[in-house]
Amino acid sequence: MTKADIVELVFEKVGFSKKDVAAVIEEIFESIKTTLEKGEKVKISGFGNFNIRQKRARRGRNPQTGTEITIDERRVMTFKASQLLKKSINSQPSA
């Protein structure tokens, strides 16, 4: 499922124009990204939480060449699924 599929699904359910739905969905993800960029977490109840975590610099190794490299400190985005999402994922027999 891609963003285009989501736009299609939402469009079928809500009846606004497809162009408008696409713009709103674009803005939803943009708002989430802007918030995370500021270091703030985003909590979508029933779905899950998006968080930013600070990682310290560490020594690493290029797995291909074996060369030692320094991995700079950086921020990473994490997702923690809500109980509801986990439950939903396990409620149907696997495809």
Next chain:
Amino acid sequence: MTKSELIEAVASKVNNFSRKDIEIIVETLFNSMTESLSKGDKVEIRGFGSFKIKARDGRQGRNPKSGENIFIESKRVPFFKAGKEIRERINKIS
């Protein structure tokens, strides 16, 4: 930011949609993603990230409190991988 704050933020940016309209779209969006994942499908949002389901085999575990042996049933767990754009954006010097 909570879901209702997200709805507010989006409502302040787009014209010709009421707060209620945005709320419906936000709910429908996350419900569709949940449904898709529940079917075992992958969800890919360009620039944001992708969600995938992985299967975990059952295993022998232990109740850490009582020390009792228990069997942990196989289950499916969701995984998220951040997209390139967001990975870069959160590392820009703020």
